[in-house]
Amino acid sequence: MMCAMAQSVKRAFKYRFYPTPEQAEQLARTFGCARLVYNKALEERSRAYTREGRRVSYEESSAALTAWKRTEELGFLGEVSSVPLQQVLRHLQAAFTNFFAKRAKYPAFKSRKKSRASAEYTRSAFTWRDGRLSLAKLGGPLDIVWSRPLPEGVEPSTVTVSKDAAGRWFVSILCADTIRPLDPADGVVGIDAGISSLLTLSRPIAGVTDAAGKVANPCHERADRRRLARAQRALARKEKGSGNRVKARVRVARVHARIADRRRDHLHKVTTSIVRENQVVVIEDLTVRNLVRNHRLARAISDASWREVRIMLEYKAAWYGRELVVVDRWFPSSKLCSACGALQPSLPLDVREWVCACGAAHDRDVNAARNILAAGLAER
Numbered sequence: 001m002m003c004a005m006a007q008s009v010k011r012a013f014k015y016r017f018y019p020t021p022e023q024a025e026q027l028a029r030t031f032g033c034a035r036l037v038y039n040k041a042l043e044e045r046s047r048a049y050t051r052e053g054r055r056v057s058y059e060e061s062s063a064a065l066t067a068w069k070r071t072e073e074l075g076f077l078g079e080v081s082s083v084p085l086q087q088v089l090r091h092l093q094a095a096f097t098n099f100f101a102k103r104a105k106y107p108a109f110k111s112r113k114k115s116r117a118s119a120e121y122t123r124s125a126f127t128w129r130d131g132r133l134s135l136a137k138l139g140g141p142l143d144i145v146w147s148r149p150l151p152e153g154v155e156p157s158t159v160t161v162s163k164d165a166a167g168r169w170f171v172s173i174l175c176a177d178t179i180r181p182l183d184p185a186d187g188v189v190g191i192d193a194g195i196s197s198l199l200t201l202s203r204p205i206a207g208v209t210d211a212a213g214k215v216a217n218p219c220h221e222r223a224d225r226r227r228l229a230r231a232q233r234a235l236a237r238k239e240k241g242s243g244n245r246v247k248a249r250v251r252v253a254r255v256h257a258r259i260a261d262r263r264r265d266h267l268h269k270v271t272t273s274i275v276r277e278n279q280v281v282v283i284e285d286l287t288v289r290n291l292v293r294n295h296r297l298a299r300a301i302s303d304a305s306w307r308e309v310r311i312m313l314e315y316k317a318a319w320y321g322r323e324l325v326v327v328d329r330w331f332p333s334s335k336l337c338s339a340c341g342a343l344q345p346s347l348p349l350d351v352r353e354w355v356c357a358c359g360a361a362h363d364r365d366v367n368a369a370r371n372i373l374a375a376g377l378a379e380r
């Protein structure tokens with residue numbers, strides 16, 4: 001049994017905020033400067049690497065930044081907080097370290113249109129006092145919508161400001177937080193990334209699944225999808241290069257962002273309940289499954305959402321003293337009877353329910369979730 005010790009973890013808390021016009025302008029400038037510094041430093045590193053076979057250090061990039069600020073051409077870099085500019089050099093350094101260690105591809109340039117607009121402020125570049133957050137060179141405190149309170153007594157260490165494609169501003173506050181593991185739970189559960197529902201569990205959890213064990217999509221999703229289709233049709237009708245097309249594109253981005261936000265909230269609630277009520281959680285590694293999967297049917301859970309679920313389960317299991325088992329060998333989880341172990345010769349994808357020769361009646365996905373659980377417990 002794991003010892004129930006409190007652990008200190010870094011946790012990010014993300015909120016929307018509404019900048020004043022002056023703050024919005026200064027932040028947009030900061031984003032632009034940060035992108036420029038990143039691209040310029042990347043260019044210099046690439047030149048040193050390809051022409052001279054030399055690796056540039058962070059200190060060298062940092063010295064170059066100081067020199068750029070002294071030139072007439074790039075003097076404007078001195079008008080924004082220097083910390084976000086230093087931070088992009090640190091990120092670039094990390095990207096090259098990963099590249100040289102063969103963990104990542106060669107770093108790419110940041111584009112104004114495609115890259116996320118953001119700026120990162122470390123401790124020296126913001127003040128946090130009486131629940132108000134102010135950033136360097138940005139005038140008064142940010143007007144933040146505290147959709148949930150920051151936990152009592154936490155100390156922010158890094159603040160990241162960003163703007164998404166829908167034009168919404170966010171501030172992400174990284175804090176050291178103390179997590180206490182939960183008391184051990186009795187339950188064990190297997191999860192199938194099903195076709196007919198978002199997720200299917202080997203046993204139902206009240207308030208999260210229906211009586212069979214299925215987790216449905218968030219209830220607003222259907223209406224949001226209709227709204228998205230309408231916005232996309234409207235965008236397709238707008239003339240290229242017109243102002244109305246830009247507006248229509250922002251509208252599409254806004255609906256997309258809303259769907260993603262709601263889905264993430266939903267997945268947070270679901271994964272927290274799963275981890276809370278079960279000591280062992282078994283999932284299937286989808287890359288293995290996808291090798292043999294039929295792609296004709298639309299999946300209820302996209303691969304991106306499934307990755308998110310897996311990440312949430314991984315860190316929540318670590319936080320709360322639970323065990324996550326990932327079954328990474330493919331096995332016929334749908335075609336195997338979870339009651340007697342007999343293998344069905346074939347089970348077309350449109351067959352949602354079936355009865356085994358042993359008499360057991362199965363829902364396809366629940367049966368698969370039970371088999372995943374059994375495989376995980378056996379593998380453990």
Ligand SMILES: [Zn+2]
Nearest residue numbers: 337340356358
């Ligand atoms: Zn059977």
